[in-house]
Amino acid sequence: MSSEQTHVIVGAGMAGAKAAETLRAEGFEGRIVLVGAEQERPYDRPPLSKGYLLGDQDRDSVYLHSLNWYGDNHVELLTGRRVSRLDRAAHEVELAGGERIGYAKLLLATGSSPRRLKVDGNDLDGVHYLRRLEQSDDLRNAFAHGGRVVVVGAGWIGLETAAAARRAGCEVTVVEPLAQPLQNALGPEMGAVFAEAHRRQGVDLRLGVGVTGFKGAGKVGAVATEAGDIPADIVVVGVGARPNTELAEGAGLTVDNGVHVDAALRTEDPDVFAAGDIANVPNSRYGQRIRVEHWQHAVDSGPAAAKAMLGQDVAYDQLPYFFTDQYDIGMEFTGWFARGGYDRVVTRGDVDGLSFYAFWLAGDEVVAGMHLNQWDDGIGPVTELIRARKAVDPARLADPGSPLG
Incomplete structure (x- = not known):
């Protein structure tokens, strides 16, 4: 042919x-x-x-x-x-x-x-990156044996693997150079919500701390950070x-x-x-x-x-969308904002109970939004608000008794 x-x-x-x-x-x-x-x-x-x-x-x-x-x-x-x-x-x-x-x-x-950290000890046994199926197999087997897990990076991969390690009974420490988890993805306000959720599950969060290397004789035994060494049997690197x-x-x-x-x-x-x-x-x-x-x-x-x-008329214009599952949290997010590209975050529902909506506003328009555990209506209403590009009243947006839109 x-x-x-x-x-x-x-x-x-x-x-x-x-x-x-x-x-x-x-x-x-x-x-x-x-x-x-x-x-x-x-x-x-x-x-x-x-x-x-x-x-x-x-x-x-x-x-x-x-x-x-x-x-x-x-x-x-x-x-x-x-x-x-x-x-x-x-x-x-x-x-x-x-x-x-x-x-x-x-x-x-x-x-x-996966982006690899350019530090000494990257090739030690017990240092894991996650992208492929066999790497997930390796991590699942490692978690099953228990021990001290250090997760480098508090993005989506980092927090999801931290949750999996805690469920397997491992002792978990997360090291992140930014002030909050998920700060680049969600901003500091919602990053703090995920930080508290992980603390409730017994995760030791070391925020504002950079990693300088991995230590061990053949196998990793510690993660070297700007604030000192952290003992580790398993390391997961999730830095983008x-x-x-x-x-x-x-x-x-x-x-x-x-x-x-x-x-x-x-x-x-x-x-x-x-x-x-x-x-x-x-x-x-x-x-x-x-x-x-x-x-x-x-x-x-x-x-x-x-x-x-095939020659069809295509105009691809989807809103960015992603989801995560961590512990008892189910989350969906849609929309987009550049770093600093919003003025405020408006929440609607029970933030402490991890059952709420959040909306990122630039001026009086919703540019992004998410929900945690709001499965009756899900992400659909958020998508409609973003696409409508209509001015919103933040007070009505925050009121669970007011219709969205």
Whole structure:
């Protein structure tokens, strides 16, 4: 089959797998090649720090499709294969080892990788990073043996793994250089709410403290910080992620905090698209480009890119969305604000009881919002408020007796 009938997807995560699924669902009859660097077939990543890590989900539940699905749908799944080069002029990708595959349309869905701390001791046994299924297996086994867990970084991965370690009975310390957990994601006001939730569960939070290294003879025994050493049997590092943009950069595509695409998720090369963590997309609600590293973006952008690859009229303009589960907290967040890009936070409900809404306002408009354990109405009303761009009365917004909107 010639490259004229071949669509290649580089990256076999959520965005790439959903794109392949959508190509078939939309009637594409040509060749689909889905290339993944991991040995595993495509799987869902949120459970790696949530249900799967906790032991509430089995391994089969994390896979996106059955093993037979790829053959049944004539999707060539190449696992454990890395694309080393993109040759735009030849319309080919080159795999490590030299094999070349021609394409008519190409989707880059290469995801992101954990940022590694540049400190001594990073390679000691017992120092864990979490991105892949086997890494979640390793952490789950480590937590089952108990001991002293030190989590470096109080972002989403850090707090979710801290919650899993506490449930497993481990002694947990979280070290974070900022003044509150989740400060970059939620600001200090709501970061403080999550801080208190973890303290209630017995987590020792060391805030405003930087890590300077890991100590041990072959295996980690302590985390060195600016405030002294913390004994550790297990270390989890969750200090953010970086987009895997090397292929795009090497091919001369525009890369600046991800791969620049238009509203159809198309790069400046009309035959090359990008989706998922690496895609830096213009957002009409906020009037600027936004790159999102969360599950819902992968779920939505992969199919949108696939439709655009087929020539359909696509205008991808989703609001950022993410969720977390920690202890008895279930949370959904939608919207976006830059650091310092809001004037106030308005809450509605029982903050101390962890059952409330929060709204971030810039001027008199809601730019982002979340709920904790408000499942009767969920996140839908928040989404409507953000999209409406109407002036709101903060007092009515805070009043549970007043309708939202």
